[in-house]
Amino acid sequence: MQRIVIIGSTGSGKSTLGRTLAARLGVPHTEMDTLHWLPGWVERDDASFRELVDAFTAQPAWVIDGNYSVARDLVWPRADTIIWLNYSFPRTAWQLLRRTRRRIVAGERCCNGNQESLARSLGRDSILLWLLQSYWRNRRNLPAALAKYPQLSQRILRSPHETQRWLDSIEPNPALARP
Numbered sequence: 001m002q003r004i005v006i007i008g009s010t011g012s013g014k015s016t017l018g019r020t021l022a023a024r025l026g027v028p029h030t031e032m033d034t035l036h037w038l039p040g041w042v043e044r045d046d047a048s049f050r051e052l053v054d055a056f057t058a059q060p061a062w063v064i065d066g067n068y069s070v071a072r073d074l075v076w077p078r079a080d081t082i083i084w085l086n087y088s089f090p091r092t093a094w095q096l097l098r099r100t101r102r103r104i105v106a107g108e109r110c111c112n113g114n115q116e117s118l119a120r121s122l123g124r125d126s127i128l129l130w131l132l133q134s135y136w137r138n139r140r141n142l143p144a145a146l147a148k149y150p151q152l153s154q155r156i157l158r159s160p161h162e163t164q165r166w167l168d169s170i171e172p173n174p175a176l177a178r179p
Contacts, residue, residue, distance in 0.1 A: 001081045006065040008085030011096025014065035022063040026173035032066025037111035081153040
């Protein structure tokens with residue numbers, strides 16, 4: 001595992017797993033959301049976004065997380081491993097609600113300094129609404145997409161417990177050990 005893409009519905013824990021896994025392996029990590037969103041929740045144009053994804057995935061080793069189909073043709077063929085956090089809807093919704101609440105209450109920033117707000121969370125650009133719009137579509141479409149990449153080592157994880165067990169089985173990069 002040297003080039004890993006992590007997919008899953010919004011709120012499933014892609015970025016959390018990505019950061020943890022990259023640290024354990026000693027490889028760079030990025031979130032596609034950070035490459036996609038400019039400050040002020042402005043979407044980067046597709047061509048610029050693809051250039052950033054292309055540059056990141058041109059490295060010899062990396063972890064990237066996200067579901068952006070506009071860049072899938074760059075990411076998946078370069079990956080050697082794909083991890084799908086395929087958690088139940090109640091679990092994913094609960095995690096997303098907790099994360100959204102934490103970000104609003106603590107003023108936690110994400111994606112190039114952007115902040116979630118109560119108004120944004122309840123408005124037409126709501127991340128909660130996005131989960132409702134995309135969760136079942138992902139469940140329906142991702143198996144066929146994965147089938148097009150049989151050369152990838154594919155791991156489908158169905159719960160945070162299963163994810164943690166798998167993560168615990170990954171040997172840390174010995175070069176990261178401190179004397």
